[in-house]
Amino acid sequence: MKAYKSVQAALWIGYAVLWCGGVASYLFLGGPPAGSGWTAPAFLFTGALLTLALAPPGRRWRLMAAGLAGMAAELAGLKWGVPFGAYAYTEVLHPTVLGVPVAIGCAWLILFAYVGQMLAWLRVRAWLRAAAGAAWMTALDLLIDPLAAGPLGYWVWSGGGRYYGVPWSNFAGWFVVGLGLFLALRRPPAKDLKATGVGGSILLFFTLVAAGQRMAGPLIAGASLLALHAGVVLAARRGGGELRRSGR
DSSP: OHHHHHHHHHHHHHHHHHHHHHHHIIIIISSOOTTOTTHHHHHHHHHHHHHHHHSOHHHHHHHHHHHHHHHHHHHHHHHHOOSSOSEEEOSSSOOEETTEEHHHHHHHHHHHHHHHHHHTTBOOOHHHHHHHHHHHHHHHHHHHHHHHTTTTOSEEESSOOTBTTBOHHHHHHHHHHHHHHHHHTOOOOOOOGGGGHHHHHHHHHHHHHHHHHTOHHHHHHHHHHHHHHHHHHHHHHHTTTOSBOOOO
């Protein structure tokens, strides 16, 4: 147990260093300095490992399945433009498997774990929880995608789009994939506010970058999601862990 906690502590420290370095780079330096291209995938790798370390053993296979399913959806997007639209990855996020960065699978794992954990306090029917999870994932991408395809340079959209160059088909794709994930892996995790830390920090990271880049749309999306995060946490703490009761 002590060794396991030591591993968690080491992951938290490494993740915090990468998080702070990334925020500082985009807020004060205009971007990562030369020679620091490894930090973006390392940040997501570390975040995924920390997410798995915080999850109970019985939950980890679901998170890994979500990450693999996300990579499969990304592969379909690269090959056929479905379900997100036509795009291509840059050299920023390496290594790749069949052209899809492994870090992207890590991102899907982190976001699925985060949204699922936040929804654990919402006692509603499984289909409604899945729809709420898909909508939450889509809202997260309203924040993330304009930055990832813009200042961060993770990928490039072939035809552009009206929302900071991102096509609306991308968000429809996120909703569909998110809905599939939450329906297929629908068992909610145990309520644990500590387990929301990585996903919440990713949300804060992109919100701060959006503020630094003066991108109003992503900033509004990020600020709204941070307010929602804070509301869920406060309600969970004050209400004894449940926000609402209903049939399942």
